[in-house]
Amino acid sequence: FYDWYCDLPPASPMTWGEQTDVPESADWYNSGFLMLWGSNVPQTRTPDAHFYTEARYKGAKSVVVSPDYSEAAKFSDMWLHPKQGTDAALAMAMGHVILREFHLDRQAEYFEDYYRQYTDMPMLVRLVEKDGNLVPERQLRASDFKGNLSEKNNPEWKTVAVDMKTGKPVVPQGSIGFRWGEQGKWNLKGQDKKGNDLNLEMSLILDDRHDEVANVAFPYFGNREHDHFEGTDHDSVLVRSVPAKRVKLADGEALVATVFDLFIANYGLDRGLGGANSAKSYDENLPYTPAWAEKITGVPKDQIITVAREFALNAEKTNGRSMVILGAGLNHWYHMDMNYRGIMNLLIMCGCVGQSGGGWSHYVGQE
Numbered sequence: 001f002y003d004w005y006c007d008l009p010p011a012s013p014m015t016w017g018e019q020t021d022v023p024e025s026a027d028w029y030n031s032g033f034l035m036l037w038g039s040n041v042p043q044t045r046t047p048d049a050h051f052y053t054e055a056r057y058k059g060a061k062s063v064v065v066s067p068d069y070s071e072a073a074k075f076s077d078m079w080l081h082p083k084q085g086t087d088a089a090l091a092m093a094m095g096h097v098i099l100r101e102f103h104l105d106r107q108a109e110y111f112e113d114y115y116r117q118y119t120d121m122p123m124l125v126r127l128v129e130k131d132g133n134l135v136p137e138r139q140l141r142a143s144d145f146k147g148n149l150s151e152k153n154n155p156e157w158k159t160v161a162v163d164m165k166t167g168k169p170v171v172p173q174g175s176i177g178f179r180w181g182e183q184g185k186w187n188l189k190g191q192d193k194k195g196n197d198l199n200l201e202m203s204l205i206l207d208d209r210h211d212e213v214a215n216v217a218f219p220y221f222g223n224r225e226h227d228h229f230e231g232t233d234h235d236s237v238l239v240r241s242v243p244a245k246r247v248k249l250a251d252g253e254a255l256v257a258t259v260f261d262l263f264i265a266n267y268g269l270d271r272g273l274g275g276a277n278s279a280k281s282y283d284e285n286l287p288y289t290p291a292w293a294e295k296i297t298g299v300p301k302d303q304i305i306t307v308a309r310e311f312a313l314n315a316e317k318t319n320g321r322s323m324v325i326l327g328a329g330l331n332h333w334y335h336m337d338m339n340y341r342g343i344m345n346l347l348i349m350c351g352c353v354g355q356s357g358g359g360w361s362h363y364v365g366q367e
Contacts, residue, residue: 007328007331007364008020008331008362008364009326009330009331009336009337009340009362010336010337010340011336011337011338011339011340011341011344012340012362014337014341015341015344020362022359022360022361022362022363023356023359023361025045025048025051025361025363026048026051027051027323027356027357027361028048028051028052028055028323028325028357028361029051029054029055029058029357030055030321030356030357031055031060031321031322031323031357031358032059032060032061032314032317032318032321032322032357033060033061033062033063033310033311033314033315033321033322033323034052034055034060034061034062034063034323034325035062035063035064035065035307035311035322035323035324035325036052036062036063036064036065036066036072036076036324036325037064037065037066037087037324037325037326037327037330037343038065038066038087038326038327038328038329038330038331038339039072039325039326039327039328039329039330039363040066040070040071040072040327040329041071041072041325042071042072042075043070043071043072044327044363044364045363052072052075052325053075056075061077061310061314062075062076062077063076063077063078063079063080063307063311064076064078064079064080065080065081065082065087065090066079066080066081066329067081067082067083067084068081069081078303078306078307080299080303080304080307081298081299082297082298082299083229083230083296083297083298084228085228085229085333085335086229086296086297086298087330087339087342087343088335088338088339088341088342089222089288089292089293089296089297090293090297090299090304090342091339091342091343091345091346092267092287092288092293092342093288093289093290093292093293093297093301093304093308094304094307094308094311094346095267095288095308095342095345095346095349096267096268096269096279096282096288096289096290096308097282097290097304097305097308097309097312098308098309098311098312098346098349098350099263099264099267099269099349100269100282101309101312102312102316102349102350103264103349104264104269104271108312108316110315110316110319110320110351111315111316111349111350111351112202113351114320114351115202115260115351116190116199116200116202117188117189117190118188118351118353118354119259119348120139120159120259121202121258121259121260121263122161122162122172122200122201122202122258122259122260123139123140123159123160123161123258123259124139124140124159124160124161124162124169124245124247124256124257124258124259125137125138125139125140125256125257125258125259125262126138126139126140126254126255126256127214127216127242127244127254127255127256127257130217131217133215133216133217133237133239134214134215134216134217134255135216135217136216136257136262139159139160139259140159140160140169140247140254140256141155141156141157141158141159141160142155142156142158142159142160142171142177143155143156143158144160144249144250144251144254145160145169145248145249145250146248146249146250149169149170149171151171151177151193153177153178153180153181153182154176154177154178154180154181155177156177157175157176157177158171158175158176158177158178159171159172159175161198161200161201161258162200162201162204162209162245162258163198163199163200163201164199164200164201165199167201167209169247170192170198170200171192171193172188172189172190172191172192172198172200173185173187173188173189173191173192173193174186174187174188174189175188178193201258202258202260203243203258203260203261203264204243204244204245204257204258204261205243205261205271205273209243209245210243210244210245211244211245211246212244212246212255213241213242213243213244213273213274214241214242214243214244214255214257215239215240215241215242215275216239216240216241216242216257216262216265217237217238217239218237218238218239218240218265218266219236219237219238220234220235220236220237220238220287221236222234222287222296223235223236229296230295230296231296232285232287232292232295232296234277234286234287238268238277238287239275239277240265240266240268240275240277240278241265241271241273241274241275241278242257242261242262242265242273243257243261243273244256244257245257265278267288268286268287268288268289282301282305283301289301290302290304290305308346311346311350312349312350315350315351315352315358316350318357318358319351319355320350320351320352320353320354320355320357320358320359321352321355321356321357321358322347322350322352322358323352323357323358323359323360323361324343324346324347324359324360324361325360325361325363326340326343326360326361326362326363327362327363327364328364331362331364340362343360344360347359347360
């Protein structure tokens, strides 16, 4: 059903390792911001559509993303109509805005807490050389260190972060290595296995946290010629600046960066570290700015900025009650996983996944 009928989105097991676990339709009513993206609820989920319309009576905002003026579009406060198949570009530009305004220019407290507790954003990633550039390789593990950082049970499956207080590598409880062999240590917590509190470093951007600024290469596929999509003239490899730290391992030394810092760099956000491929303004023609997305999707950049900002602002005020309802309109593309993962990133940025009235809801017909 994942890759044959395209009923279920492959991005779900790719991202979370689970088989598309989404909320019931009644949870739409609990949302403060509903974005219908490639899903025509009044037509494909007619018996449940009242939860969508009733949520608007209590003040929920509605945005519909659909190339055509669908039945759902008439219920929306704003209708975005991107060129078919360019949804990933639209999602990346929205992510660019959310990261800039809610994670860099200021840090939304709820989002920061969510990142530390439920995501791998603080985890360290090895940077290795490939074809003359540094590239992200894999997450650092306890087994990479001498003595396995005192982890005896599954150290090769326990990821590593930096403790803000000590500046040293630590193993936070809850990564996959804790799931077997140690009873009661399944949940992600800001603690080590002994119960000591940890405050994980999200970014190494501060001068006393990084040893150097690494030039890290990221692939870019938006420059390929295509009969149906508008490409750009950017290079196939985009080199961007990332704060990096050197750590001693059992077999030598490694250069590492946090997932968060790599995430920010991939979205092309300038942080004062230099480099030609990072944008200071939404108007710059660089991947993945709103101006860049406007050229590809046809959606005006001001609309992209407005929707991203309001989606995140609602999530901040309601502790994650912003929801995206997705459907087969997005999933019937060869690159459907990119469409979905771009949207999933928005929900993770805003602390929506796992919250009542928030997160992502994939539906096809009566599924």
